[in-house]
Amino acid sequence: AQSVTQPDIHITVSEGASLELRCNYSYGATPYLFWYVQSPGQGLQLLLKYFSGDTLVQGIKGFEAEFKRSQSSFNLRKPSVHWSDAAEYFCAVGGSSSASKIIFGSGTRLSIRP
Amino acid sequence: EAGVAQSPRYKIIEKRQSVAFWCNPISGHATLYWYQQILGQGPKLLIQFQNNGVVDDSQLPKDRFSAERLKGVDSTLKIQPAKLEDSAVYLCASSLASRGVYEQYFGPGTRLTVT
Numbered sequence: 001a002q003s004v005t006q007p008d009i010h011i012t013v014s015e016g017a018s019l020e021l022r023c024n025y026s027y028g029a030t031p032y033l034f035w036y037v038q039s040p041g042q043g044l045q046l047l048l049k050y051f052s053g054d055t056l057v058q059g060i061k062g063f064e065a066e067f068k069r070s071q072s073s074f075n076l077r078k079p080s081v082h083w084s085d086a087a088e089y090f091c092a093v094g095g096s097s098s099a100s101k102i103i104f105g106s107g108t109r110l111s112i113r114p
Numbered sequence: 115e116a117g118v119a120q121s122p123r124y125k126i127i128e129k130r131q132s133v134a135f136w137c138n139p140i141s142g143h144a145t146l147y148w149y150q151q152i153l154g155q156g157p158k159l160l161i162q163f164q165n166n167g168v169v170d171d172s173q174l175p176k177d178r179f180s181a182e183r184l185k186g187v188d189s190t191l192k193i194q195p196a197k198l199e200d201s202a203v204y205l206c207a208s209s210l211a212s213r214g215v216y217e218q219y220f221g222p223g224t225r226l227t228v229t
Binding site: 032034041043045046090092101105106107 | 156
């Protein structure tokens, strides 16, 4: 069965500190992986995606993520967080067939300590 | 490029009433999705359209929810009658790709409160 697990419900980091948000997936075929960010009262914005190729992908706002097939993980990282990064972050997995749909994790809420 | 538009942004209704949400996708996007996002959870797909045909509605509670996409552009999602557990944010998204999974662009959502 397809699933996405984000083990951390809520994370607080200090402004300027590094960040890593964890994501583990279960998928029977080659996965397409996504990270979305959702600010309060807003829709989801795509941060980055992995379809194939280089397993380290760069996204917007200084975020990056690394696909590790052996660990079924797609963790999101940022070397130095800003107060504006406070939001909800969702990892998602999908497939390449026309019948595929995106499955979202339950999200990780990021708070920034001044 | 204009984004995905949704209206209304907020709606409060009593249980057993009906409600409708509207979505206008990005111009040229063939695929349109409706998601339900309950507080504290990730979005859950309710229905996916390819142009004006339904691709996936396996998680749509068809006894009370209905959706249509006229002329392959705008879409409406209706709930009748509403239940307390329908309180959620309803997100509309669209995608350019007609096959496979590609990035989806989301609207701001409609927050529904059922009292």
